[in-house]
Amino acid sequence: MSDRDSYKEMLAAVQSFHDKHDFKNTGGEDLPYRVALMAEELGEISACVTKGKSIEDLAEECSDLLILVMGTAIAEDFDLSSAFWKKMDKLMKREAKMINGRIRVSEFRDQ
Secondary structure, three states: OOHHHOHHHHHHHHHHHHHHOOHHHHOOOOHHHHHHHHHHHHHHHHHHHHOOOOHHHHHHHHHHHHHHHHHHHHHHOOOHHHHHHHHHHHHHOOOEEEEOOEEEEOOOOOO
16 A cells, blocks of 8 residues: 555645645634535535536545545544544444435434
């Protein structure tokens, strides 16, 4: 496995980007700002799909979102890797349901 396959190396690269632009002291780590940027990236991902853009364009926009998510973990000082595995463990225990012809895996509550 090369360093570029490691979450630790990816996180270090995002930290380096934050440090390079001094996000901590220039508003770049402000949570509402970061949430707005993530919403913007989701819009760009959506545009890739709805406008039939290339897989390369889609991959770039998804990468932007991942970098923002990882940067949010840095800014808010939480362990995204641990949170990921904790959530995956929960998801793997859930049942799936077909709703309107599409599969959903959620915490369904009987009503």
